[in-house]
Amino acid sequence: MTTRWQQLPLISLVVAAGLTATLCLLPAGPLTGYDANLMHECYRHDFRAMVLQGEWPWWNPHVALGRPFFADVETAVLYPATWLVLPLGVTGGILATVWLHLVLALEGGRRLAAQCGLGPGLAWAVGLGYALSGAVLARLQTGQLQVFCVLCLLPWIWRAALRLQDEPGPRSVAHFALWLALGYVAGSPQILWHGLIPLAAVVAGRVTSWREGSRLLLAGIAGGVLAAALVAVQLLPFLELLQEGNRPAHDALFATLYGARGEDWLALLLPPGLLSSSNVEANFHVGLVVILAAGAALAYLPRERNVRGLAAGAALGLLLAAGNHTPLLPWLTDALPGFGALRYPSRYFLGSALPLILLAAWWLQRQRETHQLSRTALGGLLALQGVILVGGLGWQGRLYAVPPPPAHEQRIREDLAAEGMPRDGAWPRAALPRSLLRANAGAQAGVSTLTGFNNPALARTWHALYLLAGQPLPTFHRAEIRDELLPALHPWAACFSLSLTVDPSTGHVRFADPAGPRAYLTHQTLTVADWRAALRQIAAGHDYHRQALIESAAHALTPASGTPVGSAQIHQYRNQHLALTTESSAPALLVLAEPWYPGWVARVDGMPVAVVPANGWMRAVPVPAGRHEVVLDFHPRGLWPGLLLSLLGLGVVGLLLRRKPSHLVA
Template identity: 25%
Template sequence: ARWFARGVLPLWNPYALCGIPWIAALQEGFLYPPHVLYLLLPTPTAFAASTVFHLIFIGISTVLFARRAGLGYAPAVLAAVLFVLRGTTILFAATEPPQLEASAWLPLGALAVVDLARGGGRRPVAILALSTSLSILAGYPQITVYLVYTWVALLIALLVGGRPGVRRGVAAAGLFAAGLALGALGGGAQLLPSAELLRLGTRSSQSLTVDAMFPLVGYVFGNPGFRSLGEAVAGSSVSFGVVGLAFAAAAPFAARRRPLALWALVCCALTLVFALGPLTPFFQLYRALPTLSWFRLPNRVLCVTDFAFATTAAVGFDAALAVGDRMTTTPRARIRLPGAVLAALLALAAASLLVIVGVGESGDWRPALVAAGGIAALAALAWSRPSRRPPIAGALVALAVIEIFLTPPLDEILPYTSSATAVYRKHEKTFVLLGRIAMSQRVWVLNWISPDVAQKRLAIYGLRSFDDYEPVNPLRQSQYYTYFVDGAPTVSHWPWLFPGNLINLKPYGQAPPLQARRRLLDLAAVRFVVMHRAALLQPEVRDFVQAAGLQRWWMPLPREPATPTGEELVVFENPHALPRAYVVYRSRPAPEVSELLGRISQDGFDPLVESYVEGAPPIAGGPGSRQRGAAAPITLDEERVVEVEPTLASPGFLVLADSFYPGWQATVDGAPAPILPANHLFRAVPVPAGRHRVRFEYRPWSFTLGAGASLASLAVIIFLLRPGREASSRTLTPTSAPARAARRA
């Protein structure tokens, strides 16, 4: 938000991992329009406002979808209640806001699909495109992929069930594809930079292994989908609930909404099975579907499960309300509809029995009491006249709400107030001081799960963090950091992919300890190492500090008194840290990655004497070239622009210890100059003898082209949404020949 306020687009993050493309890292959602709240409000207030906005939007759009699909008001409200107030929606709101924002557009896109299946034209296309592009811009592509699969399945179900004819079916499918394509174009400002990063990164468009897909303690105990089975009936925020399950059991008897019911039932069951991972053979189908195996934690597909479940329950509720309503049902429906109430009653009784015998997290009697109230309301519904059913329907919806609010609240710290976020400011004075001292050099904060030293906050203080959690990262960084810890360029153990932060200082296998590769820390210009004092109790940390020659910082730290648990910070200075910018007069071609990293990690490697540069002939040097290079002063150090003024005795290279990545452009005294990879991770620019000004500027073509695509898509969407008459929608429900004849007449 501060960057936008200064007119700076956050395209590049210089404060993490020696620099990383920021907008391409997918999860930040910088271009997501509702994030304008962070420019207008204090951050905690903006968090709360964004969450409330999305929950309200999800509720309203779910009601609109259910109504457009032909369901009554009470069933539509029940669908919104079950989708908004329980399950993944609440979990996303509390723990993963980007996932909430990406999934918020599922109901609106489904509404557009309903209209397209009915023969709608430009406006449903525009709404589908808008839903797709906003889900992309929210910054969680895995959720967007799930949404697209859900919409595709819904369209197929409605077209098959509605029997519109081949020509109309093909037209609807074509308009649907056009809407998705227009939406993808609208997300181009996010998609193109991300595609570039995937091409050059560790998370390429290839299938992950099962171990990599479930990095948290495996696919059994580390799978939230499996863990939630024990509380599926009642007792927690992820439980389906006895009221919802009862009406879901009635959905197969909804003759008037059969295509919608079958889609919802199949979608709910299949995604629930997918979330269990390799515990079922259906996971092979999940992995075979395009793009799904690119992402970790398949249990996130439960957001689709919850939407499909809410729709299933709403369809069943609608069928139960239609009992005896002979004015609006077909003869076949009059025979089958009473089965909806019977199925709901039996399901309520079964759920109540399960709760009483202790199935569920709490084994509480209150859900059983809710089930008893539901049985009474359903009995009254079955025997009442249609004119008296609205209050009973309202009572059933109220029972669903009451059941949800009877569950224990989530045990999460919500960052909606200044007091709740105070933990992140605990060491603020220390980091402000370090920001003034470190200047252009880097800081390594040893942190695993402590929020008070979260690396992402270092950017606020102008500190360049050596590592940070960025699971989508360039391959060069993954190789460099993995070699630093393990002595090998590829990850061969948990968590199976380089996550961006160094979560363990113990090398894997028989590799020498970390201090044997300390030089990689020096090359990255890491001057300070910060940790809790308690971290020194770990042998690998204590040994590294001693063997690497780190020196305790002499300056007293503000507000860091000693504590019995060692929660205060201690700062060590790295006396071997190299300058972030320097001149070198000799170069060699880079060997294979493992050999290169092995050479530059040796204590005797001096990059100011000789560096490894890719893509350029080696420089043996001229007069004065045998001397050691020198540090080069950085005169301008901004987020996307760095200027250095080196002085060279002979032609050589200016090396900047920032990540090499496409999109960076260099000039020497205003003339374009190539940027070459140096010492595997960093940048080198050939510079002639004398004093020069070298300017690095990040101007990625991927964002420029993507932003143009997004603006073009927005213009088309606005044009399609223009006021004007549009062809009326056709019904989803198949009609008989006499009815069609009457309509023609």
């Protein structure tokens, strides 16, 4: 017979469905936010298209001249919810993802509260309070879909960590590792970090002895290492992407700028925009009742371990959210690895929302247990808190309504079809403003874009675009190429093989012959110190088509006698596979106006040949004289070692879960 407790997940499903439907009616819904429109909707479209075509999405040639897809964790390829787009389509898959994650937030908050000793009624209030808070829903309303997913998983990760502390043993380590791994593949490692740092303070504050603390530290390290092994199949390619990316591993200014200050803190009490900042990154809204009750709970600080731990977690998150307005984060940035690579310190508050809500619920329960608060008064306070949060949700829905950029992907497809577009085997490459084409929507339009909205961007291509445009590199925003950069890149159309133009009188897109070849042979090379030196020489006027700039003398060409001639023709171009025919009177270097990146491998007539960087950002393959078939394929270099580690990690988790809990062992 089904009990009332077994029915509780069903309640979460129903409540989450109603909340999802409500969000779709608000001005800022889950599909219209900035990041969702420019990034996540495009990622899911590309993922779905590639999988349905029978290709695993290792590389995406349609965005930012070409970049890794699987290695970019924000694409969330390994996250189970991402696969919902296969049967449900992109829109249906995203809406189903929102619904299921609101269920996770509700259920996770409720179960975390129970782990902290709260009764069923207040545990439900914690789940609802967290799901409705600005920390969670404001991120969804501005389109930060993967941030939202990680935030909905945080209560489960926190609960697993508390079980690691309260119920030590192999099974607890395995559960913590599994939830931590799921939080990583959800697609926002930065937000996972922002939730784990306050969690460390929570468990440290609950420690009652050195012995318990040392045991917990070892168990936490074991869980973290096991989680890293579980996700190694994507983690190793991601680390390589970071190495090739445009974001520094350590930048104190980058990591501490734009901390919360002044009116930002009022958002704890009031919905954003009511005397407080309306910036989504400073949306700390948890409600007046939570702040007052959490503050009152501090009276129990000396004698209650849960209060000590939750207060420590809330305080650490709030202090770090202040960024460079307090000395704490700048000091940690200089002293410890990890703190200096992440931007928007105000996001550390996202790890403070949970302990603040739990503190408030703990105090309300204590007042009920000591008969200082009647059931009617408790119900009134919870109702007031609900009105505050629901009102704030509607209010911020108006504030965060971002008009989506015009999407003309279908029109561009129709324009190109009407033109009878000639093809050299490769997708035509476009440098179009956002008013015509979203930066990541190349696949929807059937083109390859020069621009992109990606984090991180590839350092070589990103620097090439800014350097050749004669523009200074942005010091903070490093995710996209702005529209204002495009006019300055027109003189360099040949470098990037641009082949789409816009008719200024009609606004329609027209196909033209590529300004420069997508693939060509050169018989001369010049060795330079590094790729930055190559880009500087190109900017200074070097003829890179005649003489390729390479970074290693090992691949230099011996000057040929006479005037050698040759040609290269692409005859097959897929996402991560290119096939070409070359013909040359002398040994040559096949150069492709495609980004160089580790993991591309080449075969010339079936024999493996090195793929080398050329001209700063391009990809090149040495070819001998004569006629030859050249094939290039891409596979992330860390894929197979990572897969082996992930399988090993799964085996270890399976063994740990088979162990009986210690209290059941005779």
